Amino acid sequence: MALRWRITALVAAATCAVAAAVGVLVHHASRDRELSQARDTARTTLDRAALIYARTGGVQGSGAVMDAPGVPDGLARLVRRGHQGTEFTTGADGPAMWAARPAPDGHVLSVHIDMNTPMRDIGALDTNIILAGLVTTAVVLPLGVVTAERMSRRLRTAAATARRIAAGDLDARISAGPRPHDEIAEISGAVDSMAAALQERLRGEQRFTADVAHELRTPLMGLVTAAELLPPGEAAGYVQDRVRVLSTLVEDLLEISRLDAGAEEPDLSPCPLRPLLEEAIARTGLSARLRTPDDGTGPEDGTRVCTDPRRLERIVANLVVNAHRHGKEPVEVTVAADGRTVTVRDHGSGYPDDLLENGPQRFRTGVRERGRGHGLGLTIAAGQARVIGAALEFGNAPDGGAVATLRLPEGPARGAIHS
Numbered sequence: 001m002a003l004r005w006r007i008t009a010l011v012a013a014a015t016c017a018v019a020a021a022v023g024v025l026v027h028h029a030s031r032d033r034e035l036s037q038a039r040d041t042a043r044t045t046l047d048r049a050a051l052i053y054a055r056t057g058g059v060q061g062s063g064a065v066m067d068a069p070g071v072p073d074g075l076a077r078l079v080r081r082g083h084q085g086t087e088f089t090t091g092a093d094g095p096a097m098w099a100a101r102p103a104p105d106g107h108v109l110s111v112h113i114d115m116n117t118p119m120r121d122i123g124a125l126d127t128n129i130i131l132a133g134l135v136t137t138a139v140v141l142p143l144g145v146v147t148a149e150r151m152s153r154r155l156r157t158a159a160a161t162a163r164r165i166a167a168g169d170l171d172a173r174i175s176a177g178p179r180p181h182d183e184i185a186e187i188s189g190a191v192d193s194m195a196a197a198l199q200e201r202l203r204g205e206q207r208f209t210a211d212v213a214h215e216l217r218t219p220l221m222g223l224v225t226a227a228e229l230l231p232p233g234e235a236a237g238y239v240q241d242r243v244r245v246l247s248t249l250v251e252d253l254l255e256i257s258r259l260d261a262g263a264e265e266p267d268l269s270p271c272p273l274r275p276l277l278e279e280a281i282a283r284t285g286l287s288a289r290l291r292t293p294d295d296g297t298g299p300e301d302g303t304r305v306c307t308d309p310r311r312l313e314r315i316v317a318n319l320v321v322n323a324h325r326h327g328k329e330p331v332e333v334t335v336a337a338d339g340r341t342v343t344v345r346d347h348g349s350g351y352p353d354d355l356l357e358n359g360p361q362r363f364r365t366g367v368r369e370r371g372r373g374h375g376l377g378l379t380i381a382a383g384q385a386r387v388i389g390a391a392l393e394f395g396n397a398p399d400g401g402a403v404a405t406l407r408l409p410e411g412p413a414r415g416a417i418h419s
Contacts, residue, residue: 011144019133042099210257259383280316350396
């Protein structure tokens, strides 16, 4: 149940409970007052009738009756024991107050006061209290609904902003104004402060990564030149290979820095998809089976997409390299029938759980001896996918193996554009 409905139900329950409690208290107080007044009247009338009986030997005109047939049994037994008393009854003739006392010669002197009118008044009062409670509830409940809705809306705004921050939008803010003694405003301010601190820390890390990559680039170029001048041999080949690896790493860091800074802009153009994928696979120098809906047709008649070909090749190449490095052959690159969905699958153990849950994270690999997670390749692929407006998702096949699914944005229809 939503918070606003819980608050509304609580307000309604509290209002009804207060109305019921007030109604019960007023009912009992009114009833007790009427009974007390009737009891006092009956006793006064009975005492006056006893004085009249003592002087005149009769009770005519006194309001009392000698040996009345309707005296309640309990009151009659009390009188026979020599005591006087009162009793309220609700018999066939309606509510009444009785008072009785012993008279000479074993007679019973009694007074009967009809209580129909007072009890009807109390019933009418009960009805009015119920109506007043319903009216009060009808007035208070909408106010409670409005208040609850405002609180719920503010909490939903805070929750939505927190989800945006968790999804990577560190510019998201609730921007709630300060309100003294307002817990929701305090929560909103805390979320904004947390987002600002996270954003500043992330920007600091991004600046550090970019600075390190730029600082390494100059001495690395000298190292590349020096490695090329080494005399041929096994040692020279090893040094040149390590220098190439280091150069690739620095270039990857610079590319990530540009992606983090939002400096990358796509250069979109319509192009056939199959040749792009073939070129991407060829760039890796690794084997991968390509499957497209238009197998057997010429590239000029195949599926076409509107995308940035350089970035798309980069994405697919990184996915193929990752599949070979951390999975097992065969590696398959498949284009779905819609012509916009490309999957890269291997037949290894699949992506680790933290990648599926949190997405690519830089400086982590899937190799056990290098820790859990993954490296820069998938991080760059995800960043380049965002630049071209594509969605890159990671999953595991039911029968084993990692599956990366790239969904390209809407573009020209199949075969609608020809080179």
